Amino acid sequence: MEQRELGRSGLKVSALGLGCMGMSEFYAGRDDEESLATIHRALDLGVNFLDTADMYGVGHNEELVGRAIRGRREGVVLATKFGNVRGEDGSFLGISGRPEYVRSACEASLRRLGVEVIDLYYQHRVDPDTPIEDTVGAMSRLVEEGKVRHLGLSEASAETVRRAAAVHPIAALQSEYSLWTRDVEAEILPACRELGIGFVAYSPLGRGFLTSRFRKPEDLAEDDRRRQFPRFREENFAQNMRLVERVRELAAEKGCQASQLALAWVLARGEDVVPIPGTKRRAYLEENVGAVDVGLTAEDLARVEEVLSAAAVAGERYPEQSMRSVER
Numbered sequence: 001m002e003q004r005e006l007g008r009s010g011l012k013v014s015a016l017g018l019g020c021m022g023m024s025e026f027y028a029g030r031d032d033e034e035s036l037a038t039i040h041r042a043l044d045l046g047v048n049f050l051d052t053a054d055m056y057g058v059g060h061n062e063e064l065v066g067r068a069i070r071g072r073r074e075g076v077v078l079a080t081k082f083g084n085v086r087g088e089d090g091s092f093l094g095i096s097g098r099p100e101y102v103r104s105a106c107e108a109s110l111r112r113l114g115v116e117v118i119d120l121y122y123q124h125r126v127d128p129d130t131p132i133e134d135t136v137g138a139m140s141r142l143v144e145e146g147k148v149r150h151l152g153l154s155e156a157s158a159e160t161v162r163r164a165a166a167v168h169p170i171a172a173l174q175s176e177y178s179l180w181t182r183d184v185e186a187e188i189l190p191a192c193r194e195l196g197i198g199f200v201a202y203s204p205l206g207r208g209f210l211t212s213r214f215r216k217p218e219d220l221a222e223d224d225r226r227r228q229f230p231r232f233r234e235e236n237f238a239q240n241m242r243l244v245e246r247v248r249e250l251a252a253e254k255g256c257q258a259s260q261l262a263l264a265w266v267l268a269r270g271e272d273v274v275p276i277p278g279t280k281r282r283a284y285l286e287e288n289v290g291a292v293d294v295g296l297t298a299e300d301l302a303r304v305e306e307v308l309s310a311a312a313v314a315g316e317r318y319p320e321q322s323m324r325s326v327e328r
Contacts (some may be wrong), residue, residue: 001046006198009171013077017049018042019278024057028221033291035280037067049278053081062112083124095136097127107217122152140168155326158191167194177201180313183315204275211259212248230315246307256294263291
C-alpha cells in the first residue's frame, strides 16, 4: 500500500484509510464480529490509518477499534476526535472546545481505545463559543504530555485553520470531499497546502451514493440516518442518480467499479490528500482498496470534470441544523 505524508507533519499513513463510524451507528445494521474482521483485513492489506471518534456509538466505536488493534498497535496510525458532546442516552448536547473538556475527552478516549497515545487527535467540530486558540492550546499540552502525537481539525474554515496553526502545528484537516462535494477547493484546501497541512477526505463515496448501489430512497433501511440527508431525499434522488449513472459508465470504460473511480479521483487530487472511505464489510473494503490501482489519465480526469459540470448535485450535504457547524 502506498504511503502518504500528511502535509509537512512527518506523519505517514496509508494512501487509503478506513472510516469506522458506520460500524457503530447512523447506518443500519451492526455486526461487531464482521466489523472486527473488516479492521483486521484492512491491516492485512496495508490500510493502517483508522479513523474513529468518541461520539460514534457514544464510545462504542472507540472500544471496538481498541479491541481490533489489541496486539497489533505497532504500525497502526490511530485517529480519533472530540468536540461533539453526547449524553449516555445518545442525545446531542452541543459542541465543546473548552480546555477542561479537551483533557477529559482525551483521557476518556485513551481508556476506551486501550492505548497510551493517540496518533492524530482532531477537534471534530469547531466550538463557536471557545476561541480556537484556547482549544488548540489545550490540545498542544496533550502533545507535551505524550498523550497525543499530532493535532488535527475537522470541518474548520480556512481562517480557523490559520489561527489554529499559529498556536501549534496542525498535521491534518478532515472535511468532506468527493466527486459531489468540492466546497473545500475554493479556500480550505489551498490554505492547507500553504500551511503544510495534510487533507483527510471523509465521505469520499458520498455516504455510499457514489457506489451506485442505491437505486431509490427506499433502498435505505428505515433506521438509516441517510434518509434525513437532503441528497438522499426523494425530491433530489433522481437528479443525483444521473450523476452516479455517468460515473458508473466512465468506470465501466476503465474496467473498474463506480466506487473505485470515485476514490481514484480523490486520490488524484494530490499526494497530500488521503480519503478514508467507511465500511463495515470486508467485501466492500477489498473493493475500495482496489481503487489504488486505478490510474486516471489527464484525459480521464477531464472527462470526469465534464460530467460534474453537466450534472449539478441536488441538495445540501447535511440537514440544515448540521450545516451550521461545518466549515466554521
